Amino acid sequence: MKKRIFGEIKGIFEGDSFDNRIDLSISKVHRPTQAGISGSENEGSDSIVISGGYEDDEDLGNIIIYTGHGGRSNNSKVQVADQTLTRGNKALAISCEKGLPVRVIRGYNKQSKFSPEEGYRYDGLFLVKDYWRDKGKSGYVIWRFRLEKISNKINLLDEVKRNTVSEPVSNYGSTVRQKYFVSRVIRETRIAQYIKELYNDACQVCGIQIKSQVTSYSEAAHIKALGKPHNGPDTKENILCLCPNHHTMFDLGIISIDDNFNILGIDGVILKVHPKHIIDKEFVKYHREHHYKKLS
Template sequence: MADRTYGDIPGFPAGTTFVNRAALTASKVHRPLQGGICGGIDGAESIVVSGGYVDDEDYGDELVYTGQGGNDPATKRQVADQELTRGNAGLARSQLDGRPVRVIRGAGGDPKYSPASGLRYDGQFRVVDHWHETGKDGFRIWRFRLVTLDGADLPPLPSGVAGPAERVATVVQRLIRSTKVAVGVKLTHDFTCQVCGLRLMTPAGPYAEAAHIRALGRPHDGPDVPSNVLCLCPNDHVRFDAGSIYVDATGVVRDSSSHAEIGPLRTSPAHTINPTQLAYHREHHVP
């Protein structure tokens, strides 16, 4: 396992600019001279967003980042499927561990949020979701949604201006999850996990988690309704979100690596589950 440094690098606060990749590497804000992800299966320290992948989406305080692999650097087009290995596995690991990822934007990225030249360190983000889909070029890509930890956008640097970019206050839109929906589903199942049947008890009463089958927010835009929610224990919630388990078309819970049957999804006549959302989860989250 490589030695990793998470979080800010002393002497290089958010907004620091770099003339080229060599200067960026020397700072250790992003160590590789080439490659958009600094990381491995144990986690990811940093990423560079510089227009190298046509499927990248930049919203300032939020990114939908395309993983590494299968890309022709000359054309910036995808020519092969991506795998959940190397840096891609590292970003997925960072989501599970809750570790921050340094985000660096390069001049080749979205001009609304990128520097006019060189590269700029834009602070720490967290990975909140990952999944796979067919990209614009027809090959499978892994995608990662990252959200800023500080709630502030860095505007583009004006041409010819060096030094840290000025920060501006912004309004950050956050998803409002319905407590009524979550509590209703958990009450229907008496706080019992629909996968393993575990009912956790605490001094304050039973505990379970409401797991959205099709995730809320970009780009999934799942609905916050009972038919898109499962009642799960914390362990199975993590396994489901990470794509380690899935529900097949017959309602059987299976292990993603072996497709072995774990058992039937526990259901209730009072809680209808939308099979379309389960199909979406299989298509986008199961490796």
């Protein structure tokens, strides 16, 4: 079996064009000649093709809301059955949780201004930042994946070099390394600070307060995620104070919250709620229905 390649393909550059899926496969940019997702349930996904094949896809340029595979009629783009978190969908979920880069190829699609005029175009590396259940336009369950483009702008390299400590030469050979830069908005608003101060940086799930020599640390977790397509608000009612471990578990849907504030995924634990902190149960319901992935 051919070894799966995560990241760039030697000799292939962003913007390179391909006439058809056979050319994509031969070049190793995207091996499957039909499937939109290249990957396995054990390793993760190394590439995807977006070409308007699913009615729920949203191409926003540097951000793509990608619909998983399955449940579609053979003769149209319409969903006729629920999708499951298996095969390529599970591969993309693994890439999300492991932080693996995914090559994105855009195919001709008259509905998207970001698609090529013909054929296929390699548009660089993206990271799968989130995945969740949703109800698609046709009324069936779909799995959606938010991909954000990795930036490797040259003007950032000088800053990195100024702040990088040189490593000693190893006697055991060298590892090929690539620098990737992800553009992201760091949100640490007054509202988030207020919630963290309200709990004195103690996690609402486990109660642990991480202390250093001079301060304490916690993270503000939005129950209904900010930004498209969730569009959750940056309000007190939509923020939890969590430790890094439980923040990660919450974002990945390993844990969630029921309407009585019991922690789903951890038996016998109830969310600690300060009397001044009113949590909107509609946001809790949204997280439970879209993100919670109950382990069997």
